[in-house]
Amino acid sequence: MNEFVETVVIGAGPIGIETAIELQHRGIETHVYDAGPVGHTISWWAPQTRWFSSNDRIAIAGVPLHTVDQAKASREEYLNYLRGVVDQFHVPITTFRRVVSIRPIDDSANTGSNDSDTGGGLTNGVADGQTKAESALAPRWRLGISRRAAATDHDPPPDYFLDTHAVILAIGGTDFPNRLGVPGEDLPHVDGYLREVHRYHGRNVLIIGGRNSAVEAAIRLHRGGANVTLCYHRDQLPDDGIKYWLRPEIEGLIRSGSVQAFFRSRVTEITEHAVSLETTDDDGKPHRRSVEFDDVLPLIGYRQNTSLFRQLDIVSDLPSGAPLYDAETMQTPRAGIYVAGTAIGGTQSSRYQIFLENCHDHPAKIADHLCRERSSRADSKGATHQSHGDPERANSPRGDQGLRQRIELQPES
Ligand SMILES: Cc1cc2nc3c(=O)[nH]c(=O)nc-3n(C[C@H](O)[C@H](O)[C@H](O)COP(=O)(O)OP(=O)(O)OC[C@H]3O[C@@H](n4cnc5c(N)ncnc54)[C@H](O)[C@@H]3O)c2cc1C
Structure with missing residues (x-):
């Protein structure tokens, strides 16, 4: 039997971490996997590179980001900050593990993909005698995970599998240099x-x-x-x-x-x-x-590794190869597969439009949708809502609605 986690966030960049904290905050179990260390993308910047964005725009999960000289954060200051946020919220992260495959466990998750390889038996964490329809947590997706972390054009075979109800692809868009x-x-x-x-x-x-x-x-x-x-x-x-x-x-x-x-x-x-x-x-x-x-x-830009998007058949026909998703919920055409962060921009050309600072609303949208889904499942079973995520907590101070409003009003750094 594969291990089961209710939701899996792929990518421990700022938005993956912010998403995991939001999900935890709403009572949704989650685990983050990253092919590299926490903040992998930022970790490969040259030492002492500074962010273009100001500190309040790259702060996550409502935790203020202060620098010693009040200047924009450097790579080192930001990685330090990310480690602190991860520790403060006890975000469960496994580093140096690349997710190389995502397969539907059964047809309920798959709304059109031709990919029917489920990667083995369908043991899925649902208790004996309980049908999937009765379980709010029914596994829908099987992730193949490799211990070989490096990004290559040909992903290595998985070393082990993990089952989950929902996957959040917070994989960024800068996997390979152009x-x-x-x-x-x-x-x-x-x-x-x-x-x-x-x-x-x-x-x-x-x-x-x-x-x-x-x-x-x-x-x-x-x-x-x-x-x-x-x-x-x-x-x-x-x-x-x-x-x-x-x-x-x-x-x-x-x-x-x-x-x-x-x-x-x-x-x-x-x-x-x-x-x-x-x-x-x-x-x-x-x-x-x-x-x-x-x-x-x-130094002519970077491109996204679209391997997971292609497996899921969610690549748009835009030149950027950006994934298809619903902007209200961040869900892709595959039920239970979400995108978050700069991953939504695909491979951005020289004129970047999707930055960290305009992605801070993704975690709450995803958590809202998962909470609504759990509530409606509970309703259909006649159960109470208490154990099915708490949409009310979306507006907690930790969500920093003020910052989101400021960013909408002033899109420039
Ligand atoms: C020099 C430089 C300066 C920049 N300055 C700014 C700036 O000022 N403002 C700004 O907003 N942006 C800036 N950026 C872009 C910045 O890197 C992104 O905005 C930010 O990192 C996006 O966060 P994210 O969480 O969406 O994705 P990322 O930080 O890219 O995180 C994605 C994570 O997913 C992981 N991952 C990918 N695929 C897999 C897989 N299959 N399995 C497991 N893990 C996987 C990666 O290892 C990575 O850690 C800059 C980039 C560079 C290179």
Whole structure:
């Protein structure tokens, strides 16, 4: 018999944690699984990277986020904060476990998927003599879990299974760095992540991209003693979408020649020591050059691992590949499968629209829906509501309705 948990949150990012706390608060049993550590996405940011969003917008579960200098939180401060929130609310989390499959246990959960592999026997935690219709907690989904946490395009087979009534996919949207699609991009000195600045000291570094990550990396690596070149495919850095305090600095560095910039330029090939660049000149003609670099950093955004969405057949036909869901309940077309957090945006292009700060209403919507579902099941059985989640607690002070209203009124950071 597989272990049974009433709800499973996949992803211990800020919204996964906030969802788990909301569910616990309403009396709904939950467990969080993450392929990495708590706050995995933030953990791979370069050390001392700061949030763009202000602290009250990235605070979760009503717990204030204070920084020592009142500035926007750094990666380290925020990870510290997340650990504290998890401990304060005793959020049950298993880290370094990747959920690799989600299968319906029977047809009641599956409203159209062709995927009928249930992964084994249908023992499901319902007491002997009790039918599923009588149980408010009837297992509907079987999760396959792998101890191999790394994200790859081909998920590993599950090591064990877990049964659950509802799954909340709070899996974010930044699993893999975007690829350039040129020869040589898998060489060891090509890296889609900025590492600790110290390691680049004295090295020739090519940064590809022109948005926040690339611009911030160019400034930090220049200040850290690297010889930095920026390669961007447009005429100039974009007018919007760059942190307002970075723009004057990078423009000054480019003007003074401290950072070399190739605009209207693309990388066409990377070899062990050199990069082939093609620049479109003012007359429209391509100009090719080969430049030697020690490190090549394509910082051109990240894409979502859509494997679970594809298994569930809930991928929309939007270019982002965002999942299908009901904005009132966050439920997907599969009963008992919800999405939360930035996962709803799929793979966001250079103009991000779904941020942490506009996802704080997802946990309450999901908890409301689960509570309503449990109540209506209880009604159909003639039972009382007491043990079936408490919708009234949705408006508790912990929910911080004030913050949600402020965010709606002022969508900009
Ligand atoms: C440099 C940088 C700066 C940023 N600055 C900001 C900012 O200022 N403001 C802002 O709002 N956003 C910012 N972002 C984006 C920010 O990372 C997200 O807004 C935030 O992390 C979203 O939280 P989330 O809980 O929705 O998802 P995530 O934090 O991405 O969490 C998703 C979690 O799901 C886990 N997971 C995924 N698939 C599985 C699986 N199959 N099994 C188990 N676990 C899984 C991942 O390991 C991860 O921990 C920035 C991103 C970067 C890279």
